[in-house]
Amino acid sequence: MNKAFKSSLDAETANALLTTGLKSAMHMTLLGHPVSAASMAFVEAVADLLLTQEQGQRRDRGKQLPKFKATISAIVIDLLNAAARRVIVPQISGVVVPEALTYGWAYHGRHTEYFRNADHDVSKRLFADCIDDFERAGLLEREKGISFQSKLTGSDGKKYETHKATRYRATDALAKLAEAHGISSGGYRTHFKYDLPRTVIELREPSEWKDQPNGSRKKEKGKRIRLAPTPEVEALSQPIKELNAFLSAVKIEGGLHWAFRRIFNDGDKSKPAFNKGGRLYSSGPDSYQQDSKETRRSITFDGQPTCEIDIRSSFLTLIYGLCRHHCLDEEGYSLGNPHEEDLYSLPDTESRSVGKAWFTIAIGLHSMPVKWSAARVKDYREETGGNLKKYRVAEVAEKMLSKHPVIGYWLSQTDRNSKDLQFIESNIILNTMLRLKRSYGIPALPVHDSLIVKTQDAEVAAGVLKAEFECMADIIPCLSLSKGTSVGFEIDRVRPLRTQEQEALLDAANF
Numbered sequence: 001m002n003k004a005f006k007s008s009l010d011a012e013t014a015n016a017l018l019t020t021g022l023k024s025a026m027h028m029t030l031l032g033h034p035v036s037a038a039s040m041a042f043v044e045a046v047a048d049l050l051l052t053q054e055q056g057q058r059r060d061r062g063k064q065l066p067k068f069k070a071t072i073s074a075i076v077i078d079l080l081n082a083a084a085r086r087v088i089v090p091q092i093s094g095v096v097v098p099e100a101l102t103y104g105w106a107y108h109g110r111h112t113e114y115f116r117n118a119d120h121d122v123s124k125r126l127f128a129d130c131i132d133d134f135e136r137a138g139l140l141e142r143e144k145g146i147s148f149q150s151k152l153t154g155s156d157g158k159k160y161e162t163h164k165a166t167r168y169r170a171t172d173a174l175a176k177l178a179e180a181h182g183i184s185s186g187g188y189r190t191h192f193k194y195d196l197p198r199t200v201i202e203l204r205e206p207s208e209w210k211d212q213p214n215g216s217r218k219k220e221k222g223k224r225i226r227l228a229p230t231p232e233v234e235a236l237s238q239p240i241k242e243l244n245a246f247l248s249a250v251k252i253e254g255g256l257h258w259a260f261r262r263i264f265n266d267g268d269k270s271k272p273a274f275n276k277g278g279r280l281y282s283s284g285p286d287s288y289q290q291d292s293k294e295t296r297r298s299i300t301f302d303g304q305p306t307c308e309i310d311i312r313s314s315f316l317t318l319i320y321g322l323c324r325h326h327c328l329d330e331e332g333y334s335l336g337n338p339h340e341e342d343l344y345s346l347p348d349t350e351s352r353s354v355g356k357a358w359f360t361i362a363i364g365l366h367s368m369p370v371k372w373s374a375a376r377v378k379d380y381r382e383e384t385g386g387n388l389k390k391y392r393v394a395e396v397a398e399k400m401l402s403k404h405p406v407i408g409y410w411l412s413q414t415d416r417n418s419k420d421l422q423f424i425e426s427n428i429i430l431n432t433m434l435r436l437k438r439s440y441g442i443p444a445l446p447v448h449d450s451l452i453v454k455t456q457d458a459e460v461a462a463g464v465l466k467a468e469f470e471c472m473a474d475i476i477p478c479l480s481l482s483k484g485t486s487v488g489f490e491i492d493r494v495r496p497l498r499t500q501e502q503e504a505l506l507d508a509a510n511f
Helices: 004-009 011-023 037-055 060-083 124-136 173-178 185-192 231-248 314-322 350-363 374-384 393-403 407-415 418-440 455-473 501-509
Strands: 032-034 104-108 140-143 147-148 162-164 167-170 190-194 201-203 208-211 217-220 261-266 278-284 303-312 450-454 478-479
Touching: 004 303, 032 037, 032 060, 032 501, 037 060, 037 124, 060 104, 060 124, 060 167, 060 173, 060 185, 060 190, 124 140, 124 455, 185 190, 201 231, 231 261, 278 418, 303 455, 303 501, 314 350, 314 407, 314 418, 314 455, 350 374, 350 393, 350 407, 350 418, 393 407, 418 450, 418 455, 450 455, 455 478
Parallel strands: 201 261
Antiparallel strands: 032 190, 104 167, 140 167, 147 162, 208 217, 261 278, 303 450, 303 478
């Protein structure tokens, strides 16, 4: 935090801003290495500084020197990338806070488990030694293992603590040393590259709602389950590694992407299963998936413009397809019409976002909502500028269930939830990306229920996406393109049958 700005604040406010920065720290991958002459010289300069520090510690690296320098490279690029990140600071009453402050914090656990079977080859001992050397040389600062909210008292009168790993941040001295070697903050990724990860499959325990010190409740994501290298995990990993290797050869600009990992949810330590969730997430700090759709329009592949193909009303369309045999009678769909122009539009509402907000809550809870969630109210305000609370939940429910009775069937007659729908959707997206790569050499980046492809490849990509959706859900979805893109593909609406191959995947989700 800027020292002059910090000195103008009272201790409580300054600590609150510091905590915000520490919470938003970037995870250190320790997979970076220099690829330019300038970055190699820079690493050598840092190594010389650290070796000077170690002379006082009476250490002789000897045969360890190559690994020592490799560890320095891994640490320095993570620190510099973290320093280049910007974190939006929440408004604080009575304080004029800059729109964004560069916090630059990064973290990596010091416990043995964070180094055993890790993607990187950095040892626990060398990491600790280098971090100490960086600090002695004035190249980083640290906030030791921290307990957030430790001074706050909850509504039950108890003290609450949330423990986090030690945070590290590059000092101005490290940034100036990089600049002296011709490496500016905007060119870190030009001079350093990241190795592709070896571990690309994650399984997490179910999320939990936890009480907060202010009396509210917050949903915290489930803990990561350590996976043994079983044949099943290897089979799931192979296509992700294939896509990572393929996309690493594509020059992606206008958005950051390093590699994908596939995250499955609602796992059980005693009996791991991979049939919930399964979406592809772009690893690394500030990936393109965190950008707004407007920002993503500037993404290019090998200098070529791209467009984003969305599956409109993806989950609701999936429900229609998966419940097809329960929805049909001799006259057609008896539990709603999946082929309307906009499945979320409702009479007497100012935006389709009202119906979408209700549906999102209902599918997430797998029950009828009784109130608007704070997250949906916030999203609606940001998207439309309106107030979602002016619509009574019960009235919106009545309109949605009247338009789509299949939702009522899904909630009352099945025990499936949003993670099951994510599993089906993730397989559609993954299969589409693999088919585009293997059959056409077309690269694609996913954003959960959409794909970014070169504009010139949009028609082929749309056709493959329709085909994969149809195989999985017995229905062809409505697709839409990002604004400002004109591609002449049409969507045929028919009800095809699943293939035996896709039935096997559906069986895994108990459909």
